[in-house]
Amino acid sequence: QPRKGEYQPVGEPKVRYIPGGKLRLTVMDTRYPILKRIWIDSDKGKIEDLVPSILEACVEIAVEKRVILMRERAAEEERRRQEKERELREAKEREAQLIFKRIWTDVEAWEKSIRLREYLKARIESERERTKEAGFSEGFTSWIEWTERLVQRTDPLTKPINDDWMTELLPRLYPW
Numbered sequence: 001q002p003r004k005g006e007y008q009p010v011g012e013p014k015v016r017y018i019p020g021g022k023l024r025l026t027v028m029d030t031r032y033p034i035l036k037r038i039w040i041d042s043d044k045g046k047i048e049d050l051v052p053s054i055l056e057a058c059v060e061i062a063v064e065k066r067v068i069l070m071r072e073r074a075a076e077e078e079r080r081r082q083e084k085e086r087e088l089r090e091a092k093e094r095e096a097q098l099i100f101k102r103i104w105t106d107v108e109a110w111e112k113s114i115r116l117r118e119y120l121k122a123r124i125e126s127e128r129e130r131t132k133e134a135g136f137s138e139g140f141t142s143w144i145e146w147t148e149r150l151v152q153r154t155d156p157l158t159k160p161i162n163d164d165w166m167t168e169l170l171p172r173l174y175p176w
Contacts, residue, residue: 024038024039024040025038025039025040025050025054026038026039027054027057027058027061028061029061029065031065032064032065032068035061035064035065035068036061037054037057037060037061039053039054106156109154109155109156110155110156110157112154113151113154113155113156113157116147116150116151116154117151120144120147120148120151124144127140
């Protein structure tokens with residue numbers, strides 16, 4: 001297992017002879033095959049004479065690979081940043097939906113308490129007309145008291161809003 005920065009050849013070195021007595025030498029990065037340099041030897045020169053240019057090409061390939069890796073890393077960091085922003089937007093939207101649901105629940109409870117009050121008022125009027133001057137029975141009076149307590153418990157307008165969502169969450173979601 002090679003350590004970081006250590007060269008490890010991949011596969012077997014290949015030598016191809018080109019017809020006409022020429023030797024072709026290719027130096028290439030195995031991860032990025034576009035990073036390559038090619039030399040062709042003829043009878044006039046020997047491949048050994050090209051060693052300085054081969055070393056220079058290896059350095060150039062390493063520099064180009066580093067640039068590619070830095071771009072890839074920057075793209076990955078940008079992708080992560082955008083993902084985090086998306087997650088924050090979604091969390092903010094979920095919190096807003098929870099607040100909306102809570103408010104809507106209060107509205108529904110308020111509407112029910114209004115209907116209960118109207119029913120109680122109509123029931124009392126109906127009982128008054130039916131009994132005329134005899135007055136209400138003890139059972140009906142206790143039923144009225146119980147129903148009034150029920151209306152008081154179900155009506156959200158009778159309770160103060162002192163929840164954290166009003167003081168902490170709403171300003172964070174909607175900085176008016």
